[in-house]
Amino acid sequence: MILARDLTIEAGIRTLVTGASLSLQQGEKVGLVGRNGAGKTTLLRTLAGELEPASGHLARSGVIGYLSQESAVPELDNPDLSALERVLTARELGDLQVRIEETRRKMESEEGEGLDLLIRRFDRLNVEFETRGGYTAIAEAKRFAKSVGISNDDLDQPVATMSGGQRRRVELARVLFSETETLLLDEPTNHLDLDAKNWLMEFLADYQGGLLVISHDLELLDESITSVLALDDGRVEPFRGNYSYYLAEKDRRREQRIRERKHQDEKIARLEEGIRRFKGTTEKMAKRARSW
Template sequence: MITATALEVRAGARVLLESATFRVADGDRVGLVGRNGAGKTTLTKILAGEGQPAAGTVTSSGDVGYLPQDPRTGDLDVLARDRILSARGMDVVIRDLRETEGRMASADDDTRDKAMARYSRLEAEFQSRGGYAAESEAASIASSLALPERVLGQPLHTLSGGQRRRVELARILFSGSQTLLLDEPTNHLDADSITWLRDYLKAFRGGLVIISHDVSLLDVVVNRVFHLDANRAELDLYNVGWKLYLNQRETDERRRKRERANAEKKAATLMSQADKMRAKASKAVAAQNMARRAERLLAGLEDQRVSDKVAKLRFPEPAACGRTPLTASGLSRSYGSLEVFTDVDLAVDRGSKVVVLGLNGAGKTTLLRMLAGIDPPDTGEVHPGHGLRLGYYAQEHETLDTDRTVLENMRTAAPELGDTDVRKVLGSFLFSGDDAEKPVRVLSGGEKTRLALATLVVSSANVLLLDEPTNNLDPASRDEVLGALRSYKGAVVLVTHDEGAVHALEPERVLLLPDGDEDLWSPEYADLVALA
């Protein structure tokens, strides 16, 4: 259980949440919603004990499992299976058991006897942590999140970003925590895994706070909704499910609008009457009192909700280039004996649209990183054509320098632009005033997405490499990205699980990984997008 009392949350000088009191008890499945940048991720970090409130207190009883938007995966040399088992400390016990088994085969009686005694103690500890049933539970969770045995036996550094995130989700679900805090848990999940996760969370008996833009997930899972209103810096608590929340919130907004209109009408009448009475000295005091009543009437009223702002996005007008600005031939990537893909060829013609499909772990992100010149291929080459200007959107936002500010990142992306022009672009992406001076490391996933897209807008790129560009976006911002995809005149190579993004792109070709087969796009491939 988590209890927050008089909680105040700030981002620099900006108040995100003021004097909020609430509780998340066993059986509460809370959907935490609000526009991008409202402070949902910041609030969740504080609830997880990884951040400090500006005022107020947070107390928790029982273990809290926290999945951040950008999960930490610890030692990247650890096997994926051991990372999951570490949630209950079982990885160390199992490793010690295996080592002790070897010593039990020693020819030295003393060494063997000590090993046998140690093995008994370790086996008792193993059973106390759940034993083989817990191992089986971990394997089942991993399999349900599309992490097969082959992947579990690999070190984390050999996995894709999506696979590592699913390892972290499996670890949190396996932890047995009484309260779960999940920030965008469906990112990088295929359709089957999302369906399984919905059923798992719906049946979860502890407390749950979930941030998600997946409306179908919220509709099935949540029985309470906390709406973080960025305009009022307040947390509106709705003790109902998703559909009832939508209806009740709309009713609340209409009520606030009505109340404000009535109050403004009354205040205007009072001020008008006060102005007339001021002309007579005998009624000056009465006029002053009437004016104060009008001011109090307005001051005590909740501000009318301003429509949520959305970044206005248009991808750049592409710079002139040759007929085929980007070509790749014979690309391959392996990790040890594991072959990810081999002998992949791709020619990106001017203005062409290509979607890359493949199951999780097939190497889609790896291919885009090779095309972007970030990762070298094991074999093969990437050939830039005449006039090539690349724009790369990375799903993990690794193109952003997290130690520098929003403004500094934009200056690096567009060194030819003056400070005024850079700030103008940032303003259109909802980074105004002090927001432009924030270090990137404190941004939410949605804010990082907006900044990464802003760097593309000023790039004049004629080939865009887009890796899951709609992740972490609210519906209105996602619509902006889809609209920008439709109107962009340059070439695009797109990796996505979002069927709407593929529909907006209207691809001419599809590249299937890991085999590297290329084909003309047809509607039959649309069914593979959500599975990719």
């Protein structure tokens, strides 16, 4: 869950967001929209805990999964990590899997007593992995990877050698595979083919946690979300409906604002006219009084 109150967010010398309040609870699916450079990514990064707001209150609880917009994915501690291992490390078991794989690699170059020791460690880790449901998790991780368009061959490739688009798909599979209460996704359909995109839309529509998603993909915003937050000129405005509803409601609100302004302008004009007349009358009276 995420609760933000009165957030002000700055980037360099610019204030991107002023006085934003929002909450993201279990089961809420929200699309964050706004024109290019409005500050959507910076707001999401702040909610994810990557950036500090200039002021305001931010409370976060539960496991939060964040997919960043850049295809330059975070530097990896271990450059040998395969795509499958990278996905698996989203859950605790993944670290165990990495330790098993490291032990296996070391076994290839050891002999004698050292090798016996490694074999015993390998067995022990494998038993632990199996009893903690590791093999089921691997099958699940593979399903996630396949769904976002990573082939079985690619799963064994080191992430470090992958193209930007491939790495981003790995990161998407990873964040969806992790057991999160909240998902913050920045342009998740970039680099996805149609099948993967359709799968993602269904996954997000069924997702039980809270979702905040930035996307230029209007179909995703119409199929998978239930409300919209519009970031415009530093202000965040909520709309209770999907993207189509937002478009219609935005125009309705704008027209209403124009009507209200016109109404107010007319009221001001009437008042000013009244004041002019009153002034005219008082001046006439003053003149008359002087001539008496």
